[in-house]
Amino acid sequence: MSFYEDKIFPFFMEYATRVFRREIAELIGSAEGRVLEIGAGTGANLGYYSPGVTEVVGIEPVAAMLEKAHLMVQKAAHDFPVKLQVGDARDLPFEDDSFDSVVACLVFCTIPDPELAAAEMRRVLKPGGKLVFYEHVASARPKVHTWQKRVNPVWRKLACGCEITRDTRQLFESVGFRYESIKNFEHPKVPPLMAPIIAGVAVK
Template sequence: MSFYQDYILPHLINLAMRNAQLVPYRERTAAAAEGRVLEIGIGSGLNLPFYGPQVREVMGLEPSSRLIEMARGVARESPSPVTFIEGSAEAIPLERGSIDTVVTTWTLCTIPHAIPALEEMRRVLRPGGQLLFVEHGLAPEESVRKWQNRLTPFWRPIAGGCRLNRPISNLIETAGFSITALENSYVPKAPRMMGYLYQGRASP
């Protein structure tokens, strides 16, 4: 991927969705993590400041070496040890049942094959573990959905593979998870086509 796709563009998306408004979603998601945590698409480390003392270790999976280098600077201030893994969510190089919590934040929209990736997340979670997620995706209103479907073929090639119209909760359940908590809402003042959020918890 180009530097534009893996760094500039995500920041433009965050700006469009008013990055300061996303902080409470990140904070609530990361604060619920515990034990050995695997963060999918750790990016530049925006979630690292929000992990609490109940987190023993954070493992950050990220396909972009540039973003990993950026995240290393943030990791130096993390109270928990952070290990970075350069790789894809479709083939997580960890043992079955070795993770207590998987975290995804605004990540599932860009993974090329979301269901195999989610199946990999389920594989590495221990029995009783949890998937914590906050993602943007398919909206309930037909008028918004129409625009999401129309724009996604044009948006995806220039936005690092981001799909505006993924039905996040359906994908999670199709991959074998049971959703135990789910809240849906629009980010205030964000473009509705990219601002419909799925935030919740699922068990394998």
């Protein structure tokens, strides 16, 4: 990882995503039991888990981000264990059917080969287990989508792999998730190219 990815981007990411946190906090409150958070980043979501959680396992490929996440764990002082480890959502080092909930927030924009990661999340979830998600996605408005495609190559470089053109709603369905609830909306406080959001719960 480069100096930019390790030291500069995490601060930019935390600042740029602050606007989503209240909604993410509400959504994460529905995660329960043994939880896997993929792409846990700097641990921005670790304070949001409710008492219905028995354990949180966070995986994140960038070790420098996890260092910050460890500080969040200390601050949150949960009653349940929180384990953080370097890992890749495309190859999860966990048994089949071993989590009650998987949390994916602002991460399916960035994972390369998102199909692999989506299939892995489903594999490790117990039957009936929940995928709790909050993701920015491709716009359904043709003009905005055209601009997303134009800007995407530059944005991907600046934002360490983040893409603004992904159809994550379709992706989750394609690996077998069934939506229990889904909100599809344009966030009023972010620029139009990042504004289309999907948020909700899907079930294995």
